[in-house]
Amino acid sequence: MTTLLIADGDATAHALTAALQMGSDVHILEPTSPILAESLADAIVALAPAYDAIVAPATSTGKNVLPRVAALLDVMQVSDIIAVVSPDTYRRPTYAGNAIETVQSTDAKKLITVRAAAFAATPTDGIPRVTATVSDGSLSRLVAEMPSETSDRPDLTSARIVVSGGRAFGSKEKFDALLVPLAARLNAAIGASRAAVDAGYAANDLQVGQTGKIVAPDLYIACGISGAIQHLAGMKDSKVIVAINADPAAPIFAVADYGLVGDIFTLLPELTAAL
Amino acid sequence: MKVLVAVKRVVDANFRIRVKADGSGVELDNVKMAMNPFCEIALEEAIRLKEAGTATEIVAVSIGPAKAEDTLRQALAMGADRAILVLHDGKAEPLGIAKTLAAIARTEAPDLMLLGKQAIDDDANQTGQMLAALLGRPQATFASKLEIAGSTARVTREVDGGLQTLEVALPAVVTVDLRLNTPRFVSLPNIIKARAKPLAKTTPADLGVDLTPRLKTLKVEEPPPRKAGIIVNSVGELVDRLRNDAKVL
Numbered sequence: 221m222t223t224l225l226i227a228d229g230d231a232t233a234h235a236l237t238a239a240l241q242m243g244s245d246v247h248i249l250e251p252t253s254p255i256l257a258e259s260l261a262d263a264i265v266a267l268a269p270a271y272d273a274i275v276a277p278a279t280s281t282g283k284n285v286l287p288r289v290a291a292l293l294d295v296m297q298v299s300d301i302i303a304v305v306s307p308d309t310y311r312r313p314t315y316a317g318n319a320i321e322t323v324q325s326t327d328a329k330k331l332i333t334v335r336a337a338a339f340a341a342t343p344t345d346g347i348p349r350v351t352a353t354v355s356d357g358s359l360s361r362l363v364a365e366m367p368s369e370t371s372d373r374p375d376l377t378s379a380r381i382v383v384s385g386g387r388a389f390g391s392k393e394k395f396d397a398l399l400v401p402l403a404a405r406l407n408a409a410i411g412a413s414r415a416a417v418d419a420g421y422a423a424n425d426l427q428v429g430q431t432g433k434i435v436a437p438d439l440y441i442a443c444g445i446s447g448a449i450q451h452l453a454g455m456k457d458s459k460v461i462v463a464i465n466a467d468p469a470a471p472i473f474a475v476a477d478y479g480l481v482g483d484i485f486t487l488l489p490e491l492t493a494a495l
Numbered sequence: 496m497k498v499l500v501a502v503k504r505v506v507d508a509n510f511r512i513r514v515k516a517d518g519s520g521v522e523l524d525n526v527k528m529a530m531n532p533f534c535e536i537a538l539e540e541a542i543r544l545k546e547a548g549t550a551t552e553i554v555a556v557s558i559g560p561a562k563a564e565d566t567l568r569q570a571l572a573m574g575a576d577r578a579i580l581v582l583h584d585g586k587a588e589p590l591g592i593a594k595t596l597a598a599i600a601r602t603e604a605p606d607l608m609l610l611g612k613q614a615i616d617d618d619a620n621q622t623g624q625m626l627a628a629l630l631g632r633p634q635a636t637f638a639s640k641l642e643i644a645g646s647t648a649r650v651t652r653e654v655d656g657g658l659q660t661l662e663v664a665l666p667a668v669v670t671v672d673l674r675l676n677t678p679r680f681v682s683l684p685n686i687i688k689a690r691a692k693p694l695a696k697t698t699p700a701d702l703g704v705d706l707t708p709r710l711k712t713l714k715v716e717e718p719p720p721r722k723a724g725i726i727v728n729s730v731g732e733l734v735d736r737l738r739n740d741a742k743v744l
């Protein structure tokens with residue numbers, strides 16, 4: 221089995237682990253930016269005859285491009301796999317992670333996106349690279365990129381520790397004032413619930429959940445987050461979960477290893493000072 | 496400008512599903528169903544385009560069992576002008592759904608196709624991208640802002656590193672993200688009016704589409720439960736536990 225892996229940043233090394241579990245022969249394609257789905261998909265389709273499987277990490281780029289490739293090849297893609305059972309059989313979460321399906325692909329070619337948080341990283345050194353001819357798109361063009369404010373915090377999806385905040389902070393000022401020092405002390409990434417992002421306390425790319433980022437750090441500290449099903453879907457595979465919340469009935473406590481009931485405005489500065 | 500919106504009937508987002516004891520699937524009997532939340536956002540955006548005078552007609556399409564008519568009636572009550580129900584019992588995968596929508600798009604010739612970025616049941620996040628591919632048209636996924644200017648759509652997308660703006664030539668497929676808009680509530684008079692709006696029924700066979708699944712579901716399981724946690728009484732105890740029991744600090 222020969223697999224083409226579409227690279228995308230840090231997630232590539234995790235997707236490589238899944239690709240190698242499907243077969244030892246893996247080639248990596250590193251797309252050049254700007255990445256437009258239409259032209260990149262055409263370039264991958266041109267390479268496809270030489271491959272039995274095409275794999276991409278389930279990043280925003282992978283999720284954007286790979287289904288387009290799949291349809292052009294008349295293949296039903298398997299999205300967001302969390303385990304490789306055999307070269308044609310995979311496990312994947314559905315219903316916000318509340319039902320895990322084991323599915324077998326009957327298509328001759330396999331198209332797979334990989335949940336990076338579910339696989340360890342394998343160094344990509346020594347894996348052969350392939351190049352593709354990506355034409356300038358005529359159907360779409362990139363007008364602007366507005367990256368989130370760069371911070372010195374580690375990347376959310378690969379950080380060892382994540383501190384995450386919810387609606388309870390009440391303002392962006394409080395969110396930053398309480399979470400940034402705690403994250404700095406722990407060298408942690410900052411995450412947020414959907415409510416906190418909707419309210420403008422945090423940037424959209426910090427949202428953890430079913431339709432945001434999926435994380436599985438060694439330690440996840442959920443602060444002022446009630447724990448909707450959709451949020452739990454993005455973090456419940458973390459190794460150790462801490463919940464700090466004023467409401468003892470909050471669903472987040474059901475998945476927490478350590479719960480602390482109380483006011484985040486007094487407990488978080490105390491925690492930062494104690495570390 | 497004609498807008499086609501695809502809507503899916505799914506288990507209500509607030510309902511906690513249960514996996515069947517025999518591992519064959521998810522228990523769907525006597526479960527509260529609703530329009531997929533992302534489809535609602537797509538439909539709301541189409542209605543706002545019509546209210547702004549940009550769109551002239553909104554066609555809502557659903558593929559599913561006879562009960563999916565409820566979802567289409569809701570779409571009509573929200574503001575769609577007419578609906579098409581493609582009757583299909585049993586499993587349908589994104590590739591088959593995209594082929595069905597493409598067949599309808601070839602007849603209807605919409606200028607804009609709006610879809611939710613993913614359905615909250617299969618969490619596949621594929622159908623819009625596949626539809627764009629099958630029609631040979633551009634795609635703009637995960638939209639948090641949409642502006643139509645003549646024959647192009649300018650779309651701001653939520654991506655891993657922040658935001659990105661694309662310009663795509665119409666006709667195009669746009670899949671919507673959470674922050675594009677907040678869908679309206681449906682009023683009772685509009686529910687009554689929706690009963691009189693046209694709803695056409697067809698089948699995959701009539702459209703020449705084969706919905707036979709390509710994936711075999713071998714097993715469906717609940718995720719392994721997390722072991723019960725403990726409530727600590729102070730920050731000091733928490734730090735001690737994290738250092739000495741969990742050893743993560």
